[in-house]
Amino acid sequence: MLTLSHVSKTFNRGTINEHMALDDVSLHLEPGDFTTVIGGNGAGKSTLLNMVAGVYPLDHGTITLDGTDISRLPEHARARYLGRVFQDPMLGTAADMQIDENLALANRRGRRRGLTWGLPKGEDEEYVSRLAELGLGLENRLGDKVGLLSGGQRQALTLLMATLTEPKLLLLDEHTAALDPKTAAKVLELTDKIVDEHHLTTIMVTHNMNDAIHLGNRLIMMHEGNVIYDVRDEEKAALTVGDLLQKFEEVSGGELANDRMLLS
């Protein structure tokens, strides 16, 4: 489904801030793989997702999605294949536009936009039923500005928008990190449900080792721009937080895992 081969990215090349964020990463995702990604701050997790999404140009390597080489496509052109949810709940939705307007924008992801009406009457029904599945009562608030919603509601809406037209690949970058524990659990539950229902190939970055273990069928650990651990299926299911911490200590040379990883 998704194949990265020898992907490298160095930021600020040639300056004192030069930093290699991805170091010759190769990775292959099978269709339907739900991969969780863990690793310390600055390990290159977000950069990995951003390279797939086309936020920055590649230095090196190729990215193929479902047989198509997308390495050189600009961000907006890759959008037709990708659903994305960001860490910051503000980033995924347009605050000054209504819930139904946001959904209508998402419903046209990757399609040519023309001069037909942007929010046709008939689409409301579909939006109401999809919103109802979230179980947040948003189905009665179609005309509300998104800016009025809470962070958790906005993140759930973004998740729905990302999957409204089925993406080939769903990219989640710590999409529950900014939410309180209860809301985070709810959004995570929705994520699992949506991914499962639509059999979406998914990459989810998280700092929560429990979530990383309990969700999905595959787990990778990143460190200093490299994928240093890659497990799937039964082997993954058998993992414990202790195993992961130990693994992390090995690679970071005995240094303790960072606070965020320990706490979660």
Place this chain on the structure above:
Amino acid sequence: MLTALSGAVSQGLLWGVAVLGVFITYKLLDIPDLTADGSLALGGCVCAAVIVNMGMDPMFALLCSFAAGAVAGGVTGLLHTRFEIPAILAGILTMTSLWSINLRIMGKSNVPLLKCDTIFSRLSDLTGLSQSTVTLLAGVVIAGVTIAIMYWFFGTEIGSALRATGNNEQMIRALGVNTKTTKLIALMLSNGLIGLAGGLICQSQKYADIGMGTGAIVIGLAAIVIGEVLGQLMPGKLRSFSSRLISAVAGSIVYFLIRAVVLQMGMDANDMKVLSAIIVALALAIPVGMRRSRQRREYTKGGEA
């Protein structure tokens, strides 16, 4: 006095088209576009040149004004999107170069239309109404049609993508929209309308002047903020898109009424620009001040509630 006021309303309506142009960049795209001063004068100069120097139809001249303004907006847009020059600077560059270009187009700094036909003189001949009545009625129709077209356009798929670009650029790019293109379209449309307004103003005042666009951006902003205040005074706080557009034109009319009144009271026309700037600064500052004082008033130490 009454004729002065009716003249001010007509002026407000014709300028309203330019205000709607400024509304697109300032309110919808969140880009302060300084091309406006240049593109308004450009619209006027092109209009005069097409009518006087080329002897063409005044209606066609307006089309040229719109197109010229759109091209100017396109230049700013390309400088901003392709070459990543900050929007304000890109606008200043285009505006500055338009001064020279406008002089070249007209050949001199002021071109009177004299006995040439304008759309207003034509309509006046056709209906037998006075020139000023015709200007007023035509102004209402032109502003109304512009609002209707904008309402339609910003409701379409492309128009929605444009509004979203101003609202959350990263999000709409993740939804497959090339935000460079949407910004370019918005800047072209905005300056096209401003150019069209320049052409209309030229025909109504029967001359084009190299300085006619100076301060257009501030007039546009003043009209928009006055319109917003008016909108808030209305019952039910009109927030829909169409009422925001109507408010902007209403703000333009009020601006020119204020202007007519203070001029009648003996103020020097040249002092009008400082007054406009003060209006904008006040209108932007007052809501902030009101919020602060409300926060101070609502603050309680707790316990007594």
